[in-house]
Amino acid sequence: MGNKPKVVVVGAGFGGIAAVKKLAKQDIDIVIIERTNYHLFQPLLYQVSTSVLSTDDISYPVRAMFRDYDNVELFMAKALEIDGKRKVVVTNHGDVSYDYLIVAAGATNNFFGMANVEKYAYGMKTIPEALHIRNHVLHMFERANKQIDNEEERRKMLSFICVGGGPTGVEEAGAIAELVAVQKKEYPNLNFDEVSIRLIEATDKVLPMMPPHLRQHTINVLEKKGVQVMLNTQVADCNENGLFLKDGTFIPSRTVIWGAGVKAHKLASTIGAECDRAGRVIVGPTLQVPGYPEIFAIGDNAHFLQDGRPLATVAPVAMQEAWLAADNIIHLCKGETQLHNFKYVDHGAMATIGRCQAVVNWGFVQIGGFVAWLIWMFLHLLRLEGAHADITVGTKWFWNFVSGTRLGRIITNIKLDDEDAAMENKA
Structure with missing residues (x-):
């Protein structure tokens, strides 16, 4: 990486990855700060928890995603704080400086103080x-x-x-x-x-x-x-x-x-800008953080008002915000001052209720049942990263449809006794 503008993206979720994919094609150096080395397809986590899928079915290595781009680097670390004055992200492995920053650190569980x-x-x-x-x-x-x-x-x-x-x-x-x-x-x-x-x-x-x-x-x-x-x-x-x-x-x-419920990753609140009760930064029309024009917040970390209420913390919102934030950063890197305002386009929603059952709401298309389930499966397969995931997840879903079995019913947290532990260490 040379003297090109440096963009740091915190988080490798839907928003972070969408932004990097757009920025990677530009003459810009990009650093992804992520605690893990993979992108997680969160909508299918419940299928891991209920023995339908395995962890590698819904996750994909970040480095593999961007191996064809020399200007993209993964900095595997836990982001602790954003110092807007020094323009650095403080991590448990040192500071990472930036010219522009996208905060896409995702969300955590909200237990509402209980x-x-x-x-x-x-x-x-x-x-x-x-x-x-x-x-x-x-x-x-x-x-x-x-x-x-x-x-x-x-x-x-x-x-x-x-x-x-x-x-x-x-x-x-x-x-x-x-x-x-x-x-x-x-x-x-x-x-x-x-x-x-x-x-x-x-x-x-x-x-x-x-x-x-x-x-x-x-x-x-x-x-x-x-x-x-x-x-x-x-x-x-x-x-x-x-x-x-x-x-x-x-x-x-x-x-x-x-x-x-969910709340924004606590990193968002360290910027020093105004946040809502869920810890999301209240951003301007261009998704910039007030007082810090080089910082953009998106997805679960952004409180963006549209039609009088904040947008939901869902993947489609994060991805559309990511594309807009990336576009605006590209404009800024080129010395342009005219930025685009964000406008979310709602393409509808869907949810699965189990095998052969789902609901889909796409405006005039409002259906539930088997056809909705087929639509749900097809679109989720399209959004998974890598051909391996498409093939394995599609195969497991088909087998689950035919047989109703759960192949992932493996208990993996059984404590080893001394003899087993010794064998494990020798392996």
Whole structure:
């Protein structure tokens, strides 16, 4: 890298990668700061957590993405702070200077200040979290199978609660219900009438981006799969034995999966600009941070008002913002002062409810069921990185459709004893 303008992009999510793909074709040096070495396709994390897919099916090495571009470099580190005055990003491996900066650090789970919920519930924003859920859920069946004389403990282990009626909660609840159906064939000693799956939502609707008839379709499908949908139900607290609701109800459970909200990565708040309650930087029309014209915030890190309300923290918003931010940086690198204002174009939304069931809302196209599921699968395959992912994910989905089996039901967090550990070290 020489004396060309230097653009630093923090984060290798949808927004960060979209920006780099556009900038990479310019005479610009680009540094990606990312804690991991891969891009994660987050919409399919729930399928890792429920044993449908493996981690390498939904992730792709960042260096492999940009191996044909000598002007793109990965700096694998944890971004700690943005010093706008010195124009550096402070990381745990040293400072990284920039001429222009795109903050696309993504989001973390928002537990709304409930410390016990944060301690005992399972978030699902990263691969380690998804694997933790997968291992835990599979362990629950194994442990319940040993509780021959303790019905109360069995029921607690076989109770699965998903909090949040957005796509994450809906997709996770539907997938767990299908996983339970697979487990029925392999645990003859368990009474599967003791299994309970609940989807809890604080408002009066699931999938708020969908029209009423598709929201009702979603509830009908979930209930048919054995999921109890609890609307207008607010969480008050949590412990290792279950969930407390604000109406005083206690639900015994060893498994509470949290999909009820996100907040911006704390890095965004270190810029020193005004942020909203979710930690997102309030950006201007060009996505620049007020007071720091060389810094652009996008995706989960940006609070952008359109039609009187902030845009949702979803991948399509992040990608469109990334393209606009990259365009504006290209203009600035060329010495041009006239920048474009951002305008989000909503192309609709979709969510899957399980095998052969999804909902799609594209303006006049509002459908649910098998055709919606085919559309959902096709578009998600198009957005995956690399031919390997397309082939393997497509094959696994087809096999799951034909057989209903889950190939990824492998428990990977079993502690090795001394003899096993010695063998592992020799390998």
